[in-house]
Amino acid sequence: MGAERLLRQARMTQELPFAVVQDRGQMQVISSLSQMAEERGLRLDQPLRDAMAMCPDLITRLRNPQSEARFLNSLRRWASKFSPWVAEEPPHSLVIDLTGCAHLFGGEEGVIEQVEQDCLDLGLSVHIGLADTKGAAWALARYAGQPLGVSRTGDAIDQEAPATRSRAVKRRNWERGGAAPQLRSNRGASGRIAQPGLTRQALAPLPVAALRLEGHVVTALSRLGLRRVEDLMAQPRAALARRFGKGTVYRMDQALGVAPEPISPAKQAPHFACRLSLPEPIGLAEDLLAALDKLLPRLAVRLNEKGQGVRRLRLEAYRTDQTMQSLEVGLARPSADIARMRPLLASKLGDIKAEFGIDVLRLVAAQTEPIHAHQHKGHIDAGQAVAARVLENTKLDDLIGTLGARIGLEALTRLHPGDSHIPEKAAQVQAAAWSVPHLHWPAPPRARPLVHFSPEALQTHSEAALPLTFKWRGQLHEVHSAQGPERIAPEWWLAERAWRSGTRDYWQVVTKTGDRFWLYFAHGGAISGGWFCQGRFA
Numbered sequence: 001m002g003a004e005r006l007l008r009q010a011r012m013t014q015e016l017p018f019a020v021v022q023d024r025g026q027m028q029v030i031s032s033l034s035q036m037a038e039e040r041g042l043r044l045d046q047p048l049r050d051a052m053a054m055c056p057d058l059i060t061r062l063r064n065p066q067s068e069a070r071f072l073n074s075l076r077r078w079a080s081k082f083s084p085w086v087a088e089e090p091p092h093s094l095v096i097d098l099t100g101c102a103h104l105f106g107g108e109e110g111v112i113e114q115v116e117q118d119c120l121d122l123g124l125s126v127h128i129g130l131a132d133t134k135g136a137a138w139a140l141a142r143y144a145g146q147p148l149g150v151s152r153t154g155d156a157i158d159q160e161a162p163a164t165r166s167r168a169v170k171r172r173n174w175e176r177g178g179a180a181p182q183l184r185s186n187r188g189a190s191g192r193i194a195q196p197g198l199t200r201q202a203l204a205p206l207p208v209a210a211l212r213l214e215g216h217v218v219t220a221l222s223r224l225g226l227r228r229v230e231d232l233m234a235q236p237r238a239a240l241a242r243r244f245g246k247g248t249v250y251r252m253d254q255a256l257g258v259a260p261e262p263i264s265p266a267k268q269a270p271h272f273a274c275r276l277s278l279p280e281p282i283g284l285a286e287d288l289l290a291a292l293d294k295l296l297p298r299l300a301v302r303l304n305e306k307g308q309g310v311r312r313l314r315l316e317a318y319r320t321d322q323t324m325q326s327l328e329v330g331l332a333r334p335s336a337d338i339a340r341m342r343p344l345l346a347s348k349l350g351d352i353k354a355e356f357g358i359d360v361l362r363l364v365a366a367q368t369e370p371i372h373a374h375q376h377k378g379h380i381d382a383g384q385a386v387a388a389r390v391l392e393n394t395k396l397d398d399l400i401g402t403l404g405a406r407i408g409l410e411a412l413t414r415l416h417p418g419d420s421h422i423p424e425k426a427a428q429v430q431a432a433a434w435s436v437p438h439l440h441w442p443a444p445p446r447a448r449p450l451v452h453f454s455p456e457a458l459q460t461h462s463e464a465a466l467p468l469t470f471k472w473r474g475q476l477h478e479v480h481s482a483q484g485p486e487r488i489a490p491e492w493w494l495a496e497r498a499w500r501s502g503t504r505d506y507w508q509v510v511t512k513t514g515d516r517f518w519l520y521f522a523h524g525g526a527i528s529g530g531w532f533c534q535g536r537f538a
Helices: 002-010 035-039 047-054 065-077 108-122 134-143 161-174 201-203 216-221 229-233 237-244 246-256 285-306 338-346 380-407
Strands: 019-026 026-032 059-062 086-089 093-096 126-130 184-185 192-193 273-282 307-318 324-333 359-371 413-417 425-430 451-457 469-472 475-488 504-511 516-524 530-536
Touching: 002 019, 002 026, 002 065, 019 035, 019 047, 026 035, 026 047, 047 086, 065 086, 065 093, 065 324, 093 134, 108 126, 108 192, 126 134, 134 192, 134 201, 134 246, 201 229, 201 246, 216 237, 229 246, 237 246, 273 285, 285 307, 285 338, 285 359, 324 338, 324 359, 324 380, 338 380, 475 516
Parallel strands: 019 059, 126 192
Antiparallel strands: 019 026, 086 093, 184 192, 273 359, 307 324, 307 359, 413 425, 451 530, 469 475, 475 504, 504 516, 516 530
């Protein structure tokens, strides 16, 4: 679909091979092909360097996933003319439930004729499958009328060396295949209709990949000679589930209609975006900021009308060479305030490379959440105190958003008090952008060290009495003073490996060199105890 979308947009001819490529790791691979490119022997997921060696005149363009998703969404709206139950199946498929709708177009054949004619008018090719179940329709659309592909596993007869083919007669059990399914077809190989109640017969000649199985499962089945769906149907279900997983049997049941697979129509989510087409290409940071000042007020108005606030904001810059570059920022709290969105976008405008110039800018609220106004009740002083607290939290959220634009919101964390008496669980780490700061921390029964680490064994005696000297990390320390003990018992309702040494007696120890350690003696339990160091005071 990606290749045909670009060919249609640029009004390019299909006489030359064309492909859409995307970055994958350290190389570029083909994500979409034109019909001419397929005829030249190219295939999906093929490295670009191999494709260029096979087809030197290949024309390529970079993939634009956002544009492809929008194009698929547009096709979904077009397909709603046939049925209100239309769902998207990214990256290039639509699923339509025609129950009770086919007679409006003259039956199932009439639906296929209308779909093909509309796609022809749009300059798109289409493969259609129509059956009682979603899985069967998926299989017919992709594999009906196609040759039975043989996996290159080394086990097939046609993969043997010439000197060993004389033994092929003895190994006919490896040779699977047969003629392509002869189903009722409409206008060539593009339309495939399975008669009502004949889903099993329609699926039988197709390869096992038509059941939407994972690649390694298809390869394993091919090694065993199970290459068609009818071969899989003849096997015991228990053995298939035990060897290849329950998913294999479940996919077969879905295709045959034994397991339900309803079609959920895509819900039209609230969409907030605005676009600015420029009369001349731009590339300077000042021009981008000026364009941003025109887009943000329009977006803010739409958000305020619906009571929504932005959580993630994306700026898409479309260049004159039909490529696009985008940048995305996140806010710690949903907001429709321009003063909070503009600095985040402005700080990342330097990442946009104008290349030959930018002629279209698009601002999209990629993620939104409802926002509610704060209602203050009580006397004036209380209202002012609440307003000051809200303003303070807003400043903290702005700081989190600014730091998140540089290092990512996921890298920012904050501590929250934990509901446990165990020292390691006294504080829980949570994402700063998706949590609310806790204003009132409960005071611990005793002082806690600033630096915590996993318990480290000390070299000293094994008695419960506090030692006068101990060796830790290769250094000998002498005890000057100590406070304790503070006895902490493990959570008996949880079997934690770290607390299998039993009850602990914690001590705050000051050495003669001025170091302050947090030591404890484990009385022993499932494993032996002893003296350990778990933290240091500042």
